[in-house]
Amino acid sequence: MCLESTPVSNETLLSIKSLSVNFGGLKALSNVNLDLHKNEVVGLIGPNGAGKTTLFNALSGLAPVASGELEINGKSHKWPKAHDLVDLGISRTLQGVGLFPELTVLENVMIGDNKNSKSGLISAALGINGRDEAKLRNRAMSALERVYASGIADRRADTLPYPVTKRVAIARALVSEPKILLLDEPAGGLGAQDIDWMNSIIHNLATQCSVILVEHHMDVVMSVCDRLYVLNFGELISSGEVETVRRDPAVVAAYLGVNN
């Protein structure tokens, strides 16, 4: 059952058409289509090895695209390189949290928008890091507030409990104020209470951006997603409203059937 959420717009923000990714002779993704609308949370689910993270990697320049088209805001785009994502208004988290252990939480979050920070050596030497630095810090603090972590801004990342690192990783993805957020198993490894927090965070995120969610926790998927896409062996086997997909026999057979 979905939480009550911000009305989803009909405006298509992202459109993936006939995406195929090959690793040597292995077809990791075959002709996959996916649309994402404004303020929408779309779930990308499927058994292990279905190609969910590969789709994220292709979209974020970390996996080679064999064929397929990408449209952002209705305009055709080349498949981006990883360092171009921020400019395209896309952010993502990784399955592994990937925080930098020797940096503080705030510094970790600030890295998420490093490209738009302009504090140089001379200004740092003169102690006049000024407006850009201050703006970035404010954005980082704001991102931390959105994941209920502003109180730990000055702590080193390697001192944090695992569930908190998950939230900081999301804050890092939010600091560049993305229009599209790719969340890769944000609830993985969390206990029941932290999963509730994560539900709340994802639900709130949709008020300001659109989200594609890869997640194995079906409770999370069912409660926060507006629509679902289901992959199996690299092929799209079902898509649509949550309840429709849930009852799709192909999905039940491939994935949800395990629990039903």
Next chain:
Amino acid sequence: MNQFITAVLTSLSSGAIYALMSISLVLVWRSTRVVNFAQAGQAVLTTFIGYEVTVRSGSYWIGLIAAVISGALVGAIIDRFFMRPIFKRVKSGPIVMIAPVVATLGLLGLIQAIIGFIWGFTYVSIEAPVSTDGYNLFGTVVAFSPFNLMVLVAATIAMLLLTLLFQKTNIGLALRASAFSPEIARLSGIKVDAVRTLGWAIAGAAGGLAGMLYVPGSYLHPNAMDVLLVFGFIAAVIGGLDSLFGAVAGAMILGFAINFATSYISYKLVFITAFALLITVLLVKPNGIFSSSKGRKD
């Protein structure tokens, strides 16, 4: 008392030079996981360029600037046209760890041979810009000169600037992020390849500075920095390899150990002291004195 003060001051001065070499090794290690044996060759090459400019311009200071700038250029060129292609071609198997290190050894030989070809295998010297006569302390001349003081001040300023760069600027944050997790750095909009080249350039500049501060008290020839490379590497290992602070602290510990051993026991103890210290640290704390107990998570 004078012997003690002299030992302290010379320890600081030589430790500062070891620190610059150590920092240049740590910078490359942090960003690419390569022990850059070519650093000795890079430093000699850029010091020879500094020497050439000093001779032609008549100014040590112009030569120093030329050495630092050419050090940065040589570092950037080596990464862009040598190391980066190797990393892109060698992607799997045990050779991934070995190839880059062997490549830097090959580069060291190549650079030293090129230097010999251009400048010959003879010894040349660079005149110090300030006096190398020891200060008179309480009526006794000590083995610490205005040039030693200049070395200490110049190296300290360089280290402070590097600390500022790494701790307070977005470039520094990008350098640290690229070293820890290239994937995350890329996803954050950082051009990791360019940032790594910048790391090599900064390391090369530090090596050039170290060379120009080292040579006026010694001689310049194609193998002039081999000993400095060994001491820089020992200092980096003592400090923990990953930490700039550790590199400086390790260099100071090494500088004090060598200078006190040679001042109070025997001048023959230079290498025995350095290697005994290295082996002791490796036996007691293999990750280095200033390494994080948790180690890195890439």
